[in-house]
Amino acid sequence: MGLRWNRVVIEAADPARLGRWWAEVLGYPIMHEEHGELMIGPDLDLPCIYFTPAHADKAGKNRLHLDLSPTDQEAEVERLLDMGARHIDIGQGDVGWVVLADPEGNEFCVLQSRGED
């Protein structure tokens, strides 16, 4: 294929700090860091996550967000809250996934437990 999905780019007030936070969340190594930009990912051949400086404040709910799949939802949500994530209400109601925001307010979801890999 002539076109490959290479990465998700997240604009951040503090890309180096937010990128390190997400690296810890996902257990990803820091693959590249330069001029305050930071890339994390499991492997350079797979989609990575790239943090770059934002030129504006976050306004409203993001139109794109990440979904995370836990082996143990309750334990992972607890770990994320300890790390500085917070619960948010985006009108999701009573659903099986948990909606959190990262330290810069970016919404993401922790899906139902998938069981052990």
Next chain:
Amino acid sequence: MGLRWNRVVIEAADPARLGRWWAEVLGYPIMHEEHGELMIGPDLDLPCIYFTPAHADKAGKNRLHLDLSPTDQEAEVERLLDMGARHIDIGQGDVGWVVLADPEGNEFCVLQSRGED
């Protein structure tokens, strides 16, 4: 690892239509479709892209976007424009990548040619 990055979720006015557009862009199969939601991806063990109904119009530039890596940037940009993408100016200036918007206005970048796989 107890937490796996599972997918990017894109809220869309017409998720089935936009998902099919992106499936064609990336050469991905449609992995799941239900209640107007649609998932595309290379493999269920890798991050997928999930399209779900938006509850609001797109407002301003997205804080998250996708970067695509082409074997031939010029040819791929031409193909994307033929498919309905359009050039946009987000103040990128004179850079090596090309900034486009998908049919719902979501910004994405086509990076410099990486050469043949």
